[in-house]
Amino acid sequence: MAELGRMIAKKEVSPVEVVRTHLARVTALDGKLRAFITVCGEQALAAARTAEAELMAGRAAGPLHGVPYGPKDLYNTKGVRTTGGSRILADAVPTEDSTVVARLAAAGLIVLGKLNMHEFAYGPEGLNAHYGDAMNPWDGGAHRVAGGSSSGSGVAVAAALCPGALGSDTGGSIRIPASLCGISGLKPTYGRVSRAGVLPLSWSMDHAGPMARTVEDCALMLRAMAGYDPADPTTSVLPVPDYAAALTGDVRGLRVGLLRAHFTDVAAAEVRAAVEKAAKTLEQAGAVVDEVGLAQIEHVPAASFAVVATEALAYHAEWMRTRAADYQPDVRERLKLGAFVSGVHYVRAQQVRQLVRREVDAALARRDVLLAPATPIPAPALGEKTTRLGDGPSDVRSALLRLTRPFNFSGHPACSVPCGFTSTGLPIGLQFVGRPFDEATVLRAGDAYQRLTEWRARRPVLA
Amino acid sequence: MLPPMEIDLDSMRRAVRLAGFDWSDAELEAIRPILERTLALLAQLEALRLSDLEPATQYRMV
Numbered sequence: 211m212a213e214l215g216r217m218i219a220k221k222e223v224s225p226v227e228v229v230r231t232h233l234a235r236v237t238a239l240d241g242k243l244r245a246f247i248t249v250c251g252e253q254a255l256a257a258a259r260t261a262e263a264e265l266m267a268g269r270a271a272g273p274l275h276g277v278p279y280g281p282k283d284l285y286n287t288k289g290v291r292t293t294g295g296s297r298i299l300a301d302a303v304p305t306e307d308s309t310v311v312a313r314l315a316a317a318g319l320i321v322l323g324k325l326n327m328h329e330f331a332y333g334p335e336g337l338n339a340h341y342g343d344a345m346n347p348w349d350g351g352a353h354r355v356a357g358g359s360s361s362g363s364g365v366a367v368a369a370a371l372c373p374g375a376l377g378s379d380t381g382g383s384i385r386i387p388a389s390l391c392g393i394s395g396l397k398p399t400y401g402r403v404s405r406a407g408v409l410p411l412s413w414s415m416d417h418a419g420p421m422a423r424t425v426e427d428c429a430l431m432l433r434a435m436a437g438y439d440p441a442d443p444t445t446s447v448l449p450v451p452d453y454a455a456a457l458t459g460d461v462r463g464l465r466v467g468l469l470r471a472h473f474t475d476v477a478a479a480e481v482r483a484a485v486e487k488a489a490k491t492l493e494q495a496g497a498v499v500d501e502v503g504l505a506q507i508e509h510v511p512a513a514s515f516a517v518v519a520t521e522a523l524a525y526h527a528e529w530m531r532t533r534a535a536d537y538q539p540d541v542r543e544r545l546k547l548g549a550f551v552s553g554v555h556y557v558r559a560q561q562v563r564q565l566v567r568r569e570v571d572a573a574l575a576r577r578d579v580l581l582a583p584a585t586p587i588p589a590p591a592l593g594e595k596t597t598r599l600g601d602g603p604s605d606v607r608s609a610l611l612r613l614t615r616p617f618n619f620s621g622h623p624a625c626s627v628p629c630g631f632t633s634t635g636l637p638i639g640l641q642f643v644g645r646p647f648d649e650a651t652v653l654r655a656g657d658a659y660q661r662l663t664e665w666r667a668r669r670p671v672l673a
Numbered sequence: 674m675l676p677p678m679e680i681d682l683d684s685m686r687r688a689v690r691l692a693g694f695d696w697s698d699a700e701l702e703a704i705r706p707i708l709e710r711t712l713a714l715l716a717q718l719e720a721l722r723l724s725d726l727e728p729a730t731q732y733r734m735v
Contacts, residue, residue, distance in 0.1 A: 509717065509718070509721065511714060512714040512715055512717045512718050513718060515711065515714060515715070516715060516718065519711075523692075527693065527694075530694065531693070531694060531695075534696075543703070543704050543707065546689075546694075546696065546700070546704050547704065547707065547708060547711050548692075549688060549689045549692035549694055550685075550688050550689075550692075550708060550711065550712065551715065555715050555718060557728050558718045558719070558721070558723055559718060560728030560729050561721075561723040561726040561727070561728050561729070562718065562721065562723065563728070563729035564726050564727065564728065564729040565723075565726065567729060
């Protein structure tokens with residue numbers, strides 16, 4: 211995105227050419243990949259012509275002026291259907307943009323289309339019975355899941371159908387597809403980015419964030435997206451820094467805590483090795499790396515389940531009474547479980563949240579970032595239900611959520627960047643976690659790591 | 674300490690009714706296995722000493 215933005219600003223390439231090229235690639239490849247639910251061909255070209263005119267008149271809106279991107283199909287887009295990946299909202303056309311989409315438009319970005327997702331964001335596999343499962347472009351001989359719930363966002367960026375995307379993250383739904391698809395994705399601090407006009411799954415766990423090939427691209431998108439929004443009372447009034455300016459490439463003296471127990475140590479062997487090697491890479495570049503544990507993390511699955519299950523069913527209650535048959539089966543069954551969580555369980559879960567938040571804050575009091583795998587396994591095959599982790603067998607769903615969900619629960623910013631590939635060519639994701647509202651340090655660490663390695667440059671081979 | 678939640682069909686019917694839903698016995702039976710695992714998960718919360726902790730919200734008010 212940054213590179214395209216620079217070329218557009220120098221008039222080396224027109225926004226119209228850029229959009230046409232990406233639309234042609236979508237036409238050629240998306241029949242198989244299923245990254246898009248809706249392609250906004252004519253609207254994107256019209257926006258590109260406007261962007262070109264603005265550029266020629268000396269009114270470029272910012273470093274991403276004229277660059278196309280795709281919002282996950284739960285971000286309201288004025289005049290363009292926003293399905294939530296569902297049959298229930300198949301024909302729902304918002305009359306207003308979500309705040310984030312409006313802000314990116316003001317920054318000159320162009321919506322290429324709406325991206326596929328797990329129905330109503332309620333799944334880490336990225337499966338969709340209504341619009342088809344987005345297919346991981348790193349397919350290693352089997353149909354592999356893209357990860358979710360922002361599956362289309364992960365696939366679209368990995369396959370270069372669009373250079374950037376918006377995802378949302380409730381238990382890992384930006385970082386999981388970023389990890390499985392070999393791209394970068396950031397879940398900001400809760401309250402850093404507005405959720406107004408974004409279909410909710412769980413209000414206190416949902417986060418809106420960017421997904422792109424590089425951390426630099428994520429930084430540029432975040433600068434345009436973030437900030438207080440009166441339409442979302444959870445947003446912070448803290449000023450939005452220039453995140454790109456923080457990308458110095460320098461990690462000398464950066465204090466990094468490698469999360470061992472419950473994180474790196476439970477990962478599959480190749481994932482563990484890649485993360486340990488990443489820690490060494492940072493250390494050789496001058497970072498100070500030690501090991502740290504988070505004992506309260508073991509309570510996160512139970513507590514976060516109580517929160518998400520009740521909040522999700524509360525949002526979906528009316529449809530679950532009147533249109534339950536229109537949900538895909540796994541989402542419908544998950545929603546039903548919310549009916550069995552008592553109010554007392556919900557409050558106790560929020561008390562556990564306090565415990566977890568304090569422990570992560572304490573770990574970060576003496577460190578700048580924490581380091582862990584983003585997912586303990588690479589992309590599973592479609593239909594695979596169980597896997598083996600370092601501490602025993604696990605269902606795939608729980609495995610995918612395991613290392614990302616704690617930071618939705620605590621609200622700390624976290625990003626996933628590629629840190630290697632398995633012996634069968636599947637991407638491995640590295641997760642950086644930072645202090646609340648210190649996305650600048652998280653992004654600096656991730657960007658520095660990317661400058662020290664070549665992982666982000668690899669592309670999937672596509673027919 | 675809260676008593677463990679029962680998971681017989683009648684208890685399931687009562688729980689969903691209290692929550693405002695009306696699902697058939699077949700629908701309830703279909704989710705019983707995952708519900709049993711879920712309730713076991715929730716039971717972990719009851720074992721924790723949390724009485725002196727105020728519940729958190731995500732509203733940091735910063």
